[in-house]
Amino acid sequence: MEELTADTITLEVLQEARETVTRSPLGVINTPMIPWCQTTLPLPQPCNVYLKLENMQKTGSFKLRGVANQFSRRPKAGHFVTMSAGNYGKSFAYASKHYGTKGKVVMPDTAPISRSLLIQTFGIEVERVPTSRVLNVVDRCVQEDNMTFMHSYNDPDLIAGHASLGFEILEVVPDPDVVVVCCGGGGLLAGVAASLKLSGCEKTRIYGVEPDGACTMYRSFIEKKPVGMDSKSIASGLAPPFAGALPYALCRKYVAEIVLVTEEEIKSAVSTLYNTGLVVEPSGCAAFAALVNGKIPDVTGKKVVVILSGGNIGKDELANFPD
Known part of the structure; x- marks a missing residue:
């Protein structure tokens, strides 16, 4: 099998995948992106924030x-x-x-x-x-x-499909200063980062967010190779056993930094979003948790996009979160 590198993911490949995703009989939708000011969420720092609502995607996630x-x-x-x-x-x-x-x-x-x-x-x-x-x-x-x-994150076709989300962001905010994305195996982060950077957003800073108990990409950045760990987190979708090799290569090339959030910060984020009418699962609110807890540097006065990546959480699970 041909070895896959970051250079195999080109703008042409991503644009072709976007057309495929748009025309797919599976009914993928262009999800809403709303300004923070249109919500009742408290804004911890003075910046212009947009929320990309992938929790409203068909099947409930990106x-x-x-x-x-x-x-x-x-x-x-x-x-x-x-x-x-x-x-x-x-x-x-x-x-x-x-x-x-x-x-x-x-x-x-x-x-x-x-x-x-x-x-x-x-x-x-x-x-x-x-x-x-x-x-x-x-x-x-x-x-x-x-x-x-069929790999759930270390797959070039999958990553290219996820990149369609990045192109949708640019339709609303053509020149974002900061984009914050959750990271499990790294497929979404890699796809979004590649689509933004290859589209000419050279100055955009892209941050990946992981739970501190499931930080495979964070550790991979430190060790300069994809690594695994015994991942544990309430955000089970962000706790794969290892970081994907291709996502790692793309993230190293395009992502500014991987930041970590705690279990309590994730739980609080679920509750905060729910209390303002947004149903977001723990895995889906990691990027939001990072922003509201000051984990993303230099956002004052900046245009910031935060992806809420999924909303698959049942009533039984919501009962475990504080009001």
């Missing part, structure tokens, strides 16, 4: 963008396997049902059980295992059951 591009480039038959804590699995299952393909999601047993049950409603098999065994089970499915692995 993941459908990458999935739409992935499935457009895969055979419309076969048996696919993936790994996911929930959001990618939901979009994968939705696409599998649409195209009539068979699929299986290997899920860490730390993910909410409600996510597993939801994925199964699409006719997709779910196998819950300890996080440390997720990759082993995927390998077993590939080798013993002849399934094709």
Whole structure:
């Protein structure tokens, strides 16, 4: 297999993927981007902030963008396997049902059980295992059951699909000073960063945000190579076992810094957003948590875009957050 580097992700590749995502029969939508001043949220620092509402995307998260591009480039038959804590699995299952393909999601047993049950409603098999065994089970499915692995973040087609979000940002704010993006395996961060920088936003500072208990990309930046760890966080979608090699390469090239937020900051962000009418899951509000807790430097007077990346959170989960 050809080795993939950051240079293989070109503006032409990303623009082609955007057209694919826009035309996809899966119904990906151009989600709203609203000024902070149109909400009742308190603004901790005087800056011009926009919220990109991917929590309103079909299937409830940005993941459908990458999935739409992935499935457009895969055979419309076969048996696919993936790994996911929930959001990618939901979009994968939705696409599998649409195209009539068979699929299986290997899920860490730390993910909410409600996510597993939801994925199964699409006719997709779910196998819950300890996080440390997720990759082993995927390998077993590939080798013993002849399934094709569809990666949930370390995949060029997926990353190119996610880049469509970056192009949408530029339609509303052509020259953002700062863009803040959550980071799990790094697929969304890599795609958004590449689309912005390759579109000519040379001065835009892009920040990735991870939970401090699941900081694989942060550690990868320090060690200068993609690394893994025993990731644990209430933001299960941001807690993969390792950073993706291709996302890492793109983030090193285009991202200014990876910043960390605590579990309490994430919980508080979920509650704050919910109390102003925005339903955002823990994984989806990491970027917001970073901004309101002063983790993003030099934003005073700047145009700042914050991505709320997902809203898949059940009533049972919301009950665990403070008012």
